[in-house]
Amino acid sequence: MKNYRSIFWDKILPRVQKPTRYLGNEINSANKDHQSASVKIALAFPDLYEIGMSHLGLKILYHIVNRRREWVAERVFMPDADLEKIMRDESFPLCSLETVTPLGSFDLVGFTLQYELSYATIIQMLDLSGIPLYSAERGENDPLIVGGGPGAYNPEPIADFFDFFIIGDAEEALPRVLEIFEGAESASRKEKLILLAEVDGVYVPAFYREKYDKGRYLGTHPISEDSPAKVSRAVVADLEAADYPTDFIVPYGGIVHDRLVLELFRGCTRGCRFCQAGIIYRPVRERSPESLLELAKRMVSSTGYEEIALSSLSSGDYGSIEQLVEELGREMASLGVSLSLPSLRLDSFSSELAQQVQRVRKSGLTFAPEAGTQRLRDVINKNITEEDLLKAAADAFSAGWTSVKLYFMVGLPTETDEDLRGIADLARKVVRVYRQAGGKGRPRITVSTSVFVPKAHTPFQWVGQIPQDEIVRRLELLRNEIRGSGLQFQWPDAETSMLESALARGGRRLAPVIATATALGAKLDGWGEHFSFERWRQAFADHDLDIFQCAGLSFEEDEALPWDHLDSGVTKRFLLREFKRGLAGKVTEDCRHNCLGCGMAVLLEQEEKKGDCRHATMDSLR
Numbered sequence: 001m002k003n004y005r006s007i008f009w010d011k012i013l014p015r016v017q018k019p020t021r022y023l024g025n026e027i028n029s030a031n032k033d034h035q036s037a038s039v040k041i042a043l044a045f046p047d048l049y050e051i052g053m054s055h056l057g058l059k060i061l062y063h064i065v066n067r068r069r070e071w072v073a074e075r076v077f078m079p080d081a082d083l084e085k086i087m088r089d090e091s092f093p094l095c096s097l098e099t100v101t102p103l104g105s106f107d108l109v110g111f112t113l114q115y116e117l118s119y120a121t122i123i124q125m126l127d128l129s130g131i132p133l134y135s136a137e138r139g140e141n142d143p144l145i146v147g148g149g150p151g152a153y154n155p156e157p158i159a160d161f162f163d164f165f166i167i168g169d170a171e172e173a174l175p176r177v178l179e180i181f182e183g184a185e186s187a188s189r190k191e192k193l194i195l196l197a198e199v200d201g202v203y204v205p206a207f208y209r210e211k212y213d214k215g216r217y218l219g220t221h222p223i224s225e226d227s228p229a230k231v232s233r234a235v236v237a238d239l240e241a242a243d244y245p246t247d248f249i250v251p252y253g254g255i256v257h258d259r260l261v262l263e264l265f266r267g268c269t270r271g272c273r274f275c276q277a278g279i280i281y282r283p284v285r286e287r288s289p290e291s292l293l294e295l296a297k298r299m300v301s302s303t304g305y306e307e308i309a310l311s312s313l314s315s316g317d318y319g320s321i322e323q324l325v326e327e328l329g330r331e332m333a334s335l336g337v338s339l340s341l342p343s344l345r346l347d348s349f350s351s352e353l354a355q356q357v358q359r360v361r362k363s364g365l366t367f368a369p370e371a372g373t374q375r376l377r378d379v380i381n382k383n384i385t386e387e388d389l390l391k392a393a394a395d396a397f398s399a400g401w402t403s404v405k406l407y408f409m410v411g412l413p414t415e416t417d418e419d420l421r422g423i424a425d426l427a428r429k430v431v432r433v434y435r436q437a438g439g440k441g442r443p444r445i446t447v448s449t450s451v452f453v454p455k456a457h458t459p460f461q462w463v464g465q466i467p468q469d470e471i472v473r474r475l476e477l478l479r480n481e482i483r484g485s486g487l488q489f490q491w492p493d494a495e496t497s498m499l500e501s502a503l504a505r506g507g508r509r510l511a512p513v514i515a516t517a518t519a520l521g522a523k524l525d526g527w528g529e530h531f532s533f534e535r536w537r538q539a540f541a542d543h544d545l546d547i548f549q550c551a552g553l554s555f556e557e558d559e560a561l562p563w564d565h566l567d568s569g570v571t572k573r574f575l576l577r578e579f580k581r582g583l584a585g586k587v588t589e590d591c592r593h594n595c596l597g598c599g600m601a602v603l604l605e606q607e608e609k610k611g612d613c614r615h616a617t618m619d620s621l622r
Contacts, residue, residue: 004092004093004095004100004101004102005099005100007092008022008092008095008100009100012083012086012087012090012092015082015086016080016082016083016086017080017082018080018253020251020252020253021048021049021050021077021079021080021253022049022079022083022097023097023252024074024075024096024097024098024099024100025098026249026250026251026252027249027250027303028247028248028249028250028302028303029075029097029098029249030062030066030072030073030074030098031098031099032066032072032098032099034072034099034101034105036070037070037071037072038070038071038182039070039071039072039107039108039178039181039182040071040072040073040074040101040105040106040107040108041065041071041072041073041074041106041107041108041109041110041178042073042074042075042076042096042101042103042106042108042109042110042143043058043061043062043065043073043074043075043076043110043112044075044076044077044103044109044110044111044112044122044125045058045075045076045077045078045111045112045114046077046078046111046112046114046118046119046121046122046125047077047078047114047118047121047524047526048077048078048080048524048527049077049251049255050253050254050255050256051077051255051256051526052075052077052112053077053249053251053255054255054256054257054258055112055114056261056263056311057112057148057149057170058075058112059245059248059249059261060170060171060243060244060245061073061110061170061174062075062245062249063243063244063245063247064171064174064175064243064245065174065175065178067243068175070182071178074096074097074098074099074101074106075096075097075098076094076095076096076097076103076109076125077097078121078124078125078523078524079094079128081530084124084128087128088128093128093129093130094125094128094129102129102130103125103129103131103143104129104130104131104142104143105143106143107143107144107181108143108144108145108146108177108178108181109129109131109143109144109145109146110146110147110148110174111125111145111146111147111148111162112147112148112149113147113148113149113150113151113152113155113158113165114149114150114151115150115151115500115526116151116157116499116500116503116504117496117499117500117503117525117526117531118151118525118526119151119157119158119503119514120514120517120518120522120523120525121523121524121525122147122158122161123161123514123515123518124518124522124523126145126161127518131143131145133161133515134160134161135160135161135162135163135205135206136160136206138163138189140188140189144163144164144181144189144192144193145161145162145163146162146163146164146165146166146177147162147165147166148165148166148167148170148174150276150277150280152165152166152167152203153167153233153276153280153456153457153563153566153568154456154457154504154505154506154562154563154566155203155205156205156220156506156507156508156510156562156563157503157506157507157508157510157511157513157514158511158514159205159508159511160205160508160511161511161514162205163189163193163204163206164193164196164197164202164203164204164205165202165203165205166201166202166203166234167201167202167203167231167232167233167234167566167568168200168201168233168234168235168280168569169201169233169234169235169236169266170201170234171236171242171243172234172236172242173199173200173201173202173234176199176200177196177199177202180192180195180196180199181196193206193207194226197227199234200232200233200234200235201231201232201233201234202231202234203231203566204227207222207223207224207227208220208221208222208223208227208565209221209223210507210508210562217507217559217560217562218560219560219564219565220507220508220562220564220565221565222565229565230564230565230566230567231565231566231567232567232569233280233566233567233568233569235569236266236285237285238285239263239265239266239285239286239287240285240286240287240288240291244263244287244295246295246298246299246302247299247302247303248260248261248299248302248303248305250303250304250305257309259305259307259308259309259340260296260299260300260303260305260307260308260309261308261309261311262292262295262296262299262308262309262310262311263287263311263312264286264287264292264310264311264312264315264318264321264324265284265285265286265287265312265317265318266281266284266285266312267281267282267283267284267285267313268281268282268284268313268314268317269282269283269284269317269590269591269592270314270317270345270381270383270590271381271383271578271588271590271591271596272370272380272381272382272383273379273380273381273458273459273460273578273579273582274370274380274409274412274452274454274455274458274460275458276455276456276457276458277313278313279457279458279568279570279575280457280568281313282568282569282570282598282600283600283601284317284592286318286319289320289323289324289327289328292324292328293324293327293328293331296308296328296331296332297331297335300332300335300337305337306336306337306338307337307338307339307340308328308332308337308338308339308340309339309340309341309342310324310325310328310339310340310341310342311342314344314345315341315342315344316341316344316345316349316353317345321353322353325339325341325353342366344365344366344367345368345384346367346368346369346384346388346389346391346392347383347384347388347392349367349392349395349396353395365396365401365403365404365405366404366405366406366407366448367389367392367393367404367405367406367407368406368407368408369382369384369389369406369407369408369426370382370407370408370409370412371408371409371412371415371419371422371423372408372419372420372421372422372423372424372425372426373418373419373422374386375419375585376412376414376415376419376422378585378586378587379412379413379414379582379583379585380412380413380582381459381578381581381582381587381588383587383589383590386426386429389406389426389430390429390430390433393430393433393434394433394436394437397433397434397437397438397439397443398437398438402434402439402441402443402444403443403444403445403446404430404443404444404445404446405445405446405448406426406427406430406445406446406447406448407448407449407450408423408447408448408449408450409449409450409451409452410449410450410451410452410471410474410475410478410492411451411452411465411466411470411471411474412452413452413460413463413582413583414583414585415474417474417477420474420477420478420481421477421481423447423449423478423481424447424478424481424482424485424487427445427447427482427485427487428485428487430443430445431443431445431485431486431487442486444488445486445487445488446487446488446489446490447478447482447487447488447489447490448490449475449478449489449490449491449492450492450497451465451471451492451494451497452465452466453465453497453500453501453504454501454504454505455504455505456504456505456561456562456563457563457568457570457575458575459575459576459578459579459582460579460582461505461555461561461575461579462554462555462556462557462576462579463554464501464551464552464553464554465497465498465501465551465552466552467548467552468494468495468498468548471494471497471498472494475491475492475494478491479491493528493531495531495533496525496526496531496533498533498547498548498551499525499533499536499547499551501550501551501552502540502547502550502551505553505561505562505563506550506562507562508562509543509545510545510550512543513539513540513542513543513545514539516538516539516542516543517535517536517539520535520538520539521535522535522536522539557576569598569599569600569602570598570599570600571598571599573599574596574597574598574599
């Protein structure tokens with residue numbers, strides 16, 4: 001048998017620029033004997049090591065699988081250009097980090113679907129592995145390819161490349177998948193998929209087909225009565241009881257987020273209409289302060305890290321945030337460990353929290369008004385006011401901050417030039433607040449923008465992205481408004497946003513487009529040095545599609561959507577109601593105060609017979 005480990009370490013690794021990316025023997029990494037393993041899974045993140053090793057979901061799944069002695073989970077990332085060239089020149093397959101085992105030798109390969117610009121990288125990794133790209137072309141000796149993460153809520157553009165997906169929380173679903181796989185060793189691929197399809201949250205694309213009538217899409221439906229019309233997501237109802245890693249792998253080299261991550265809670269009740277995460281991670285589930293303190297101490301002890309990030313969609317919404325920051329900050333300070341809160345909402349940032357945060361770690365703060373006028377903030381249901389922003393800025397400046405980043409989106413539904421001018425006006429008001437707070441010198445106020453990308457399972461899923469030339473015009477207008485004001489301006493690349501939009505709400509007809517783009521060299525499209533818009537534009541054109549039309553596609557209210565057969569737990573009826581309220585400029589209250597009937601309570605009742613929304617009446621949820 002070929003000794004891949006010896007070849008890699010002796011002949012390949014010395015020739016790469018950053019060998020620490022590929023060592024696989026970091027502190028707390030798992031190196032197990034494959035001969036005694038009952039099931040082996042390669043956890044694949046379709047980006048460079050520095051990005052993948054910063055992803056919390058990968059850390060959680062690595063820990064959950066490897067805590068079982070008879071199971072093996074190893075990591076694999078997309079190699080950078082230097083290693084990729086060596087591998088292709090020498091026909092060396094893509095291998096796992098820990099034991100340098102070819103991906104084709106694993107039972108399963110699980111890809112994290114974090115966002116659409118990673119799709120070509122997934123195909124490149126399959127190609128480097130020698131695994132057939134399309135599910136239909138794989139044989140009995142090939143691993144099953146599974147995807148999970150946000151992209152699994154509309155995986156249709158890449159469905160032909162995958163054997164199955166896990167939709168929703170994987171902490172319980174993935175172990176159930178491995179248990180079934182473990183007990184079906186002699187079963188055929190199809191028999192295994194039939195068994196796996198019975199697991200909550202598992203979607204097998206081969207069991208579903210798109211239907212058309214004279215070119216009009218009529219939905220994706222099961223080909224057998226044995227498959228459900230809609231696949232419901234997997235939900236971890238009790239986050240407090242869910243396993244959480246404390247033995248984080250400690251990289252040898254730097255990664256993007258080189259720190260411990262402590263997940264305070266999962267989900268969000270705010271209801272921002274552009275936000276996919278706010279829908280697919282419902283309902284809100286918190287860990288107790290006592291559990292978080294215990295986890296933090298164990299994490300520091302097993303890793304030696306000197307920083308912990310308190311993570312969630314909006315850390316300031318944690319029920320006991322000020323108590324937690326005070327107690328955890330005091331405990332960690334005694335160990336020489338600092339805290340950071342990377343995600344804070346304007347209306348949950350108080351002077352008390354500002355004092356606590358700056359006591360443990362004072363770095364730059366980021367606030368996200370999202371839109372420059374109250375009218376547009378009401379459209380997107382941001383539920384914050386100009387006063388919230390100015391008060392939060394005043395609290396931060398009074399506590400000693402001099403650097404604040406303000407995050408906005410360009411191209412939101414109903415946006416006008418007046419809304420864009422409002423961004424610059426709002427930022428200038430923040431500068432004035434700094435001076436009123438007694439700040440000395442010039443504050444560092446950064447206006448950071450992104451382009452709105454409509455996503456599946458959101459109230460804005462029916463609208464298309466604005467045309468590229470209009471994106472450029474609006475960004476230029478905003479740049480002119482900011483020029484000369486002393487503000488710093490960060491603007492996005494309109495072309496990557498266009499590609500993301502074209503892929504985010506597509507169907508299976510995009511699979512050959514993605515394969516063609518990959519054959520043309522597409523990979524690592526989130527990195528400017530690798531991305532080529534013309535390459536993707538050609539790939540779309542080769543299949544008689546226009547990338548601009550795909551990105552700008554709008555749907556009718558009664559039209560079948562490519563992801564309708566996948567149930568996020570939030571009903572389409574609720575999303576449509578929110579869409580109409582948004583266009584009318586009507587705000588919807590935070591559902592912590594009153595259940596709004598989104599449908600999540602029904603899913604929780606079905607799965608756990610309990611949930612945060614349990615007081616809602618069943619009639620209001622249907």
